[in-house]
Amino acid sequence: MSAPKYRLAGEPGEGKFYIETYGCQMNQSDSEVVVAVMQEAGFVYTDSLDEADVVLVNTCAIRDNAEQRIWGRLAEFRGVKRRRPWMLVGIIGCMAERLKDRLIEQEKAVDIVVGPDGYRSLPGLVRQAAGGTKAVNVLLSREETYAEISPVRLDKNGVTAFVSIMRGCNNMCSYCVVPYTRGVERSRDAETILAEVRDLFGRGYREVTLLGQNVNSYNYNDVNFAGLLARVAEVSPLLRVRFSTSHPKDFSDELIETMARYPNVCRAIHLPAQSGSSRMLELMNRRYTREWYLDRIAAIRRMLPECSISTDLIAGFCTETQEDHEATLSLMREAGYAFAYMFKYSERPNTKAQRTMRDDVPEEVKTARLTEIINLQNELxxxxxxxxxxxxxxxxxxxxxxxxxxxxxxRTSQNKVVILPRMNFLPGDYVRALITDCSSATLIGVPLG
Known part of the structure; x- marks a missing residue:
């Protein structure tokens, strides 16, 4: 479809749009949906900011430093708009949902504000903003899954792809803004997921990652996550299947047994612990104990001994003591994580923790504890x-x-990066290799045969 010829805020425009993505894999997946929606409406995607008539920033609100990066980027866009006054700037995603009033009323650089459930309306809102009126859609939905939209893949390797299987979250962890920015949990029709996966495989993709805030609670017409995982694995034995993220409270033996039945389901599980202290876990409203978590680790080790396990950890949550911190370090040693995402606690507005608890761990203590966690994880x-x-x-x-x-x-099935001599290997090739050396981040290998 040709690009629309209309005037953007008083200057000739070709309807070209550019998108920047911050935050999690879900945001990356959402950006691919946004590109599909915009292109279907006749807009033209460009990967060059200098060519763009419309700049969309897909934002994250999970941590304060993520939001600070966006505010810094908006300051840069103000300078760009002075040189190119017709350029429109849209803030989309979680930060748009959380800070809509500030973005609409105070931020002069922003013309469009759209939450995670409003992407279908983006083309119309862009045209509205081109007429000089700020355009907003931050309504949350109980039904929207973008199920029938075929995402435009922005990762050009043509090998790996994200497939969103559900949206929203019902867990209400006390530190987390996701239920407020992404709404209630709803699962996508399994048949649309399978159709998307088959299409990807037919186009040469060899790995898919099934995405959800808590994939374990996926359920659509009596198909649970273990059942969906099996059906996706059966698309082809040549297709690797990953998933993220799992909530420990819902991580079942049935899921582990399903993984064990299908060799093409990758032997890598991301199981966020957040803390090794049962007292902290209760304050976080994680709804499991240290003992439950370690039982799930033991079950994985028993049924999938070759599986790697990664995690998320928070240092310095409200009232955390040195004893609580030591419990996290001991959990790390017992679990033997291959990798971890590690953060200092940052208070998020309107969460239960912000409303009912004091962020009372001094910043220097948080930093020291996080450093210990990082150093230990490097060893592990x-x-x-x-x-x-x-x-x-x-x-x-x-x-x-x-x-x-x-x-x-x-990457291996265990999600470990391997460096190999180039030879004549192409993206999408499977290569048998002998691992000869390593660092804490990568493996070094030589091809076999």
Whole structure:
């Protein structure tokens, strides 16, 4: 479809739009939906800010530093708009939902504000903003899943893709804004998920990651997550299947048994712990104890001994003591994580923690505890990778290595990055390799045969 020829805020425009994405995999997936919606309406995607008539910033509100990056970026856009006054700026996603009033009333650089459930309305809102009126849609939905929209893949490797299976969250963890910015949990029709996966495989993709705020609670017409995972795995034995994120309270033996039945379901589980202290977990409203979490780790080790486990950890949540912190460190050692996302607690407005608890752990204590967590995880990651040295692994090649044109990189089923000599390998190739060396972040391999 040709681009619409209309005037954007008083200057000739070709209807080109540019999108920047911040935050989680779900936001990356949402950006691909936004591109599909905009292109269907006749707008033209560009990966160059300098060419754009419309700039969309897909935002994250999970942590304060994520929002601060957006405010800094908006300051830069104000300068761009002085040179190109016809350019429209839209804030979309979680930050748009959380800070709509401030963005609408105070932020001069912003013309469009759209929450995660309003992406279908974006083309009309852009045209409204082009007429000089701020355009807003921050209504949350109980039904919207964008199920029939075919996302436009922005990752150009053509090998891996995200597939959103559900939206929203019902867990109400006391520190988290997601239920307020993404609404209630709703699952997508399984048949539309399978159709999307089959299409991706037919186009040459060799790995999909099923996404949800809590994939374990997926349920659509009596298809639960274990059942959906099995059906996706059956699309082809040549298709790797990953998923994220799992909530420990819902992580069942049935799911582990399903993973064990299908070799193409990757042997990697992201299981956010957040803390190793049952007292902290109760304050966080995580609805499991340290003992429950370790029982799930033990079940994974028993039924999937080759599986790697990663996690999320928060340092310095409200009232955290040194004893609570030590419990997190001991949990890390017992679980033997291959990788972790680690953060200092940052209070988020309107969450239960912000309303009812004091953010009373001093910043310097948070920093010191986070440093200990990071240092320990570096040791655990190195130990996990050293255990791979001497093993034969299957690597799915994703692209050329950034450090050398003579090397390619890919991942094992355990989600570990492997560097291989380039030879004649192409993205999407499966390569059997011997692991010869490692760092805490990567494995080094040589092809076999």
């Amino acid at each position: 990651s190195l130990a996990s990778n050293r255990a791979e040295v001497g093993r034969h692994v299957e690597v799915l090649v994703e692209g050329r290595s950034k450090r050398s044109a003579d090397e390619v990189y890919g």
